[in-house]
Structures are given as C-alpha cells and as structure tokens.
Amino acid sequence: MWKWNRGFIAALGAVLISACSTNVSGPIQVRLIQPAAGHCRYNIGPATIQTLTSLSDMQGLMGRVGYFDSSETFVKADLQFGQFGGGTYTPMDYGSLYAASLYYYLESGYLLFKNLPSNAVDMAQEVPSLSSSQIQMETYDLDKDKELVKDNAAYLYDEGQNIFISYPAGDFVNGLPFGMNRGIMIHEYTHFVMRHLVRLKLGTQTKQIPYDTLGALDEGMADYFGFLSTIIPGTPEGEKGDPGYFLCTEDSLDRDLSVAKTVNVGRTSECRNDLADYDCLRIPGSKYFSVHSLGSVFAYANWAQGERVGHFQHAATLVNLMRKIGNGSCGSADNLTFQSIVNCHTGGNYSGTNLGTLQ
C-alpha cells in the first residue's frame, strides 16, 4: 500500500512540476500555424516566440493579449497550454491557439522590420511603450448599425495606447480567421509603424492632407509588408511568398498584390471605403477613391518592384520613404499627393501604374 502511495505521490509531483512551468519566459516553442511555401499553404508545428515574458498571460515585448468583452473591458483571456517532456507547448483550445498566434504574428512583424538589410527599425526603441500595447482577441464592437463587428482586424492609436485588434470570426467557410493569418496581422503591425514613423511625426498636419492620401499610403505599405511576412527563405518557391495571402482569409477581396492595378480617372461617384467597391480600383484623379483600393494599387507597384530588385531590399527603401515623409523631406504634409510620394521614393518604380500622375 505504501509503495502504491509513494508511486502515486511521485507521479502527481511530476505532473505538478511539469504543468506549473507553463508560466515561463521566452524564447519558447509553441505549436502554431505558420505560412508555408505556396498560395494558402500552411504548416502547423513548433514556432519560436522570442519575446514572451509570460505564456499564461501571453504578455511580452509586443504587449499583452487579452479578451475585449461586451462590457468593453480588456481582460485576461482564459488560456491553457500543454507541455510534455519539456518540449513544445501546445495550445489546449481554440482561444489559446488564437492568443498565441496573435502574439507570434505581431512579433514576426517586429522582427521583420528589425532585421531588414538596411534602414532597419527597432520599434521597441522607437516606441518604449510597445510592451504596454493591448492585443485584443475577438474584440467586441458594434458597428453603426448596432451589428457585431466580425471578420476584420485593425490597429488603433488611442491616447498614447497602441491597440491591435482582431474581431471574431463570422460565417465565412473558407480559409483562416483574420487573426490567424500572419500576413493580415503584420498588415496591422505596419499601421503601427506608420503611425509612429509618419503620422505622429507629422502631427496635426495630417488632417489637412486632402483625400486621405496618407491613409491610402498606409494601407498600401501594410499590404506590402504583410506580403513580406509570407516569404519563406530557403527555397525558390518559398521565396516567392504569397502575394494573394489576403485571399486565404477573405476571397471576395481583390487584394492579390501580383494583379496589376491602375487608378481609373473616370470614376465620378463617391467610393465606399472598402475593397468590395471594386470599381474604386480604377478610380479617377485624387478625389474619388477609398484608402484600401488606392492602397492596393500602391502595393502592386511595390510588389512588382520587389520582384525586380529583391523584396527585402525594396522594403528597406519603403522604410526610408516613411522616415522621409515623417521628417518632411517629401514636402509639406499639407500638399502630400501620390505624385510627391512617388517622386520622393528612392528606389521606387511605379511604371505600369498611374500613381505618379495623381495630384
């Protein structure tokens, strides 16, 4: 009897020690969904998270992942990770997978900018409050029609607080939820970079920019850096990345970077600010466009140039462009147009699009 008890207590002790160690610091390995070579191809396996300080709180350099509930409170998410034999942590439910994915993808964005071959930018240095960011999973939010917002992601800058948002999944039946698509979350991370390198530098002047040219530039940058995150170095196919990564989540969007796009100067009606308004991809002049649509034209031009010169090298020129716009080297923010942006972009090549003509 005593022997049996001893064995039981020893086994229980081992279990306790093993499971209590879930609250650990990074770098650690967590079983997650990662892009693989090819269009909408994914691997599930160990991914290294570098900057976590607490796995059970999902907190680290990138901020803290939490649940934004219906009382509009940012609360700790109920998470559970399993580990056996000191190896890879495995999310024990959908919520835990979601939370770890959000953190990991945003961290991937941080490392992407930090490891560029030139003009690298360490956003933890630029934004000391980065670790206080909110990373909201399944944010509860109502739109103007009092409908629950679903199937989307966003970045907000609210009174000094950086907030990364992923809304709950809706009814779509194909692909991955927005928060599980690394390209989309790095799209949001790029908005964070643009906020701090450009918009906050320009200050209140941005409100005077006509037709939200800066908004379109923001979306185009975000689409392109999202694409960069899908590149898997090491094989020719992997290095092509997936310019159609948006379609792996929302295939109704005309958001494939590799598809040539131009601005239609014949459009005379107001555009909705969403990509379902396809005709806005061919919108006129500088008056009628949506930021996402015009941004996708900008993203196409940069994807095409990246194909010619190498994407990471080209990405470095875009970071340089951000800094130049932010410090006023591209001209007065009051008069910022795509023509001035194109002219200011050293290393840019916008042939095949008419962005350079947009006044």
Add this chain to the structure above:
Amino acid sequence: MKTLVLILLLSFSGLTRTCLGEDTPAAYTPPLMTDSLPRVLSRVDKRRYSRGRSGRSRVAKAPRVRARERVFINRSGYRWGAQFSVLGKKQNTNGGVLGMLPAFGVRGFMDFPIVGNFILQPNIGVLVSSQGVAELRTTQFRLTPGVDLIYSPNPVARTRWQVGVTNKIDFILSQIQAFSDSSAGLGLGYRVGPTTGVAFKTGRDSAFAIDFDCTFDVLNEGRLHFGLSAGIAFWL
C-alpha cells in the same frame, strides 16, 4: 463474501422474490428469511425447538416480515456504472456555451465501501471537445482518471444522495488542423473539487445515477470546470 455467495445461491435457487425496490438496509434484511420456511412446524420440529436452552433458534425467532419487505437487495455496497458526461471548461473566448467550452464523452466508475457510509469511487472518463472556424479546427481528446471520496447518508436507499470530493488527472491530446495539415501535442491537468450526485433505483440491482462536480484545475491557474454525468449504475 460468504453472505454474498449465499445470497446469490439463494437467488438462483428461486427461493426469493424479485421485488427489489425497498429502502431496507442490508443490516435489517433477515439473512435466511425465505418463503420456503415452514409455516406449520411438524411434531419433530416442535420437539427440536422446545429442547433448546433458550427455546430459541434463528429460524424460529426470525421475525415475520411483510411480503413486500421479503426481498433480496444486493447490499454488498460494490457498485459500478457507466454514464454519458459533459464537461464544461470556463472560457471567456471564442466558442463557449454560457462561458464554457463543452466536452462530451463517457465515464465509468466503481464504488468501494470503505468505512461507515464512506465510499471510494475510482472513475475514468473519455471526453472530446472541438472548436473551429472555416478551415481551422482544434480538437481535444481528454482521458480523465480520478478518485472520488464520497459520503452517502444511506448508500442503499431507493433514492440515494451522495456528496464528496473528487480529484482527477487530465491527459489531454490537443490537435490543430488547418487546410491539409495537422499537428498534436499533449497537456496535463489536475482537477480537485466538490462532487454530488443522486441515484434513483430502477430495478433489482440498478439505478439511474446523475453526478455533478465542480473542479478547479490547480495546474492551470485554477481554471473552473463543471462536470455533469448521467447513466446507469449496477450493484454487484
């Protein structure tokens, strides 16, 4: 054990009636009270019974019991059961029902009387939970062995109520699937908490048993779990 064997033999020999369903505890059941006892003693019997020092014998002194009490109830106290189970894990994120992530499965248990009305109940459950959106799915297979310490005021009552403490170990295999790829890993949990249950007798040796427990996973930040099981229990 001898009593059990005797009872079983008598049962098979047709000496008993099968009108189980009374609240008569085992201790009150006359062990040799059967319908085959002579109602009218022969002369020989009369002599034999009158010779005794006290003039008493177990048979002769056996109290008369009403027919409805003249039953065999297998009161060994050993009981086993099989139940359908639902386990809810508290979750404030996607996919929950009433703030819980449900898992469904089956559970088996065995009762071992220990002291007085205390019962040791080893049990094991197998449960599955699944969540997913579009091409993404997560599935958890949970093997849950445990031991409950139970007290029942009257373990052999027609309607048996019990209360106790449960503790369980969770071995969880968590599988993630997306598109054509999948991967799985193991996790552990150790849950402790109160349990209660009620069993309604449904036949000679069977009962419909419902058990409920509320446990805290001490290895995972004390995460709350609710378990509900319902099924059939059988006395041995």
